[in-house]
Amino acid sequence: MSATTTSSLLELRQVTKQFGATTVLQPTDLQVRRGEVVCVIGPSGSGKSTLLRCVNFIAPPSTGSIVFDGAEYTPPTDHRWVPALGLPEERRLTRLRSEIGMVFQQFNVFPHLTVRENVAIGCRKTCGLGRKEAAERALAELTKVGMAEKVDAYPEQLSGGQKQRVAIARALALDPKLMLFDEATSALDPELVNGILAIMRELAEAGMTMMVVTHEMRFAMEVADRVIFMDRGCIVEEGTPEQFKDPQHERTRTFLRSINHG
Numbered sequence: 694m695s696a697t698t699t700s701s702l703l704e705l706r707q708v709t710k711q712f713g714a715t716t717v718l719q720p721t722d723l724q725v726r727r728g729e730v731v732c733v734i735g736p737s738g739s740g741k742s743t744l745l746r747c748v749n750f751i752a753p754p755s756t757g758s759i760v761f762d763g764a765e766y767t768p769p770t771d772h773r774w775v776p777a778l779g780l781p782e783e784r785r786l787t788r789l790r791s792e793i794g795m796v797f798q799q800f801n802v803f804p805h806l807t808v809r810e811n812v813a814i815g816c817r818k819t820c821g822l823g824r825k826e827a828a829e830r831a832l833a834e835l836t837k838v839g840m841a842e843k844v845d846a847y848p849e850q851l852s853g854g855q856k857q858r859v860a861i862a863r864a865l866a867l868d869p870k871l872m873l874f875d876e877a878t879s880a881l882d883p884e885l886v887n888g889i890l891a892i893m894r895e896l897a898e899a900g901m902t903m904m905v906v907t908h909e910m911r912f913a914m915e916v917a918d919r920v921i922f923m924d925r926g927c928i929v930e931e932g933t934p935e936q937f938k939d940p941q942h943e944r945t946r947t948f949l950r951s952i953n954h955g
């Protein structure tokens with residue numbers, strides 16, 4: 694293995710994604726180093742979410758492979774959906790998913806569970822903790838995201854920002870090696886956005902490896918180690934935030950101009 698391969702936590706090798714006859718992700722190679730923060734930007738429909746969802750096989754790649762923490766994962770050759778895979782493969786994917794936390798735009802918290810139960814359930818089912826230990830870990834994670842006062846509340850009693858804090862605590866409680874954020878602030882009222890970005894920034898500063906799909910250019914420019922610009926299912930350009938101040942590709946320049954002028 695090359696030096697770059699050994700230091701990378703995640704590697705995509707010629708990953709594609711098709712929905713029916715439509716290819717929404719062209720053959721993509723990407724490496725993410727341990728501790729690296731990669732922000733993915735690009736126009737609506739360019740394949741950013743699909744890229745993220747391929748990483749943890751929520752949307753299994755159509756072709757190519759994913760190497761995560763030294764283990765290689767390939768899609769089923771007959772494109773069957775994941776539950777149709779053999780049991781050993783399903784177990785491997787469950788492990789993969791438990792090591793990759795994901796935060797979605799729409800929070801995806803369980804409405805019928807309290808805040809604490811939302812976080813504890815994964816600790817019990819995925820990490821195998823007992824009820825008491827799971828509740829304690831949940832409280833610890835919820836405290837870190839400023840939700841200690843709300844452990845007994847139900848999601849319907851929370852603001853969007855609070856629900857997103859629960860979702861982040863739930864992902865972190867599984868002690869992930871990689872965190873994926875898919876437009877985590879896009880559904881929030883503007884005054885709640887900064888609180889969530891601050892939590893993401895703290896995570897990045899603490900050394901968490903992160904892939905962040907975002908329209909928050911300021912966050913990308915300040916926090917990312919690397920920015921990726923996608924368009925029409927391709928990575929068009931990648932570089933440091935500094936390099937993105939003077940993009941090489943016209944498509945990148947056009948996109949950045951369009952969001953800067955709002």
Ligand SMILES: Nc1ncnc2c1ncn2[C@@H]1O[C@H](COP(=O)(O)OP(=O)(O)OP(=O)(O)O)[C@@H](O)[C@H]1O
Nearest residue numbers: 712717735736737738739740741742743744876906
């Ligand atoms: N389950 C699906 N079935 C069919 N087409 C899909 C599916 N999911 C995504 N697509 C299509 O794939 C393309 C890329 O979508 P994707 O959500 O990855 O883009 P995106 O860059 O994240 O966009 P946005 O910023 O609007 O969220 C779009 O044309 C979308 O319609």
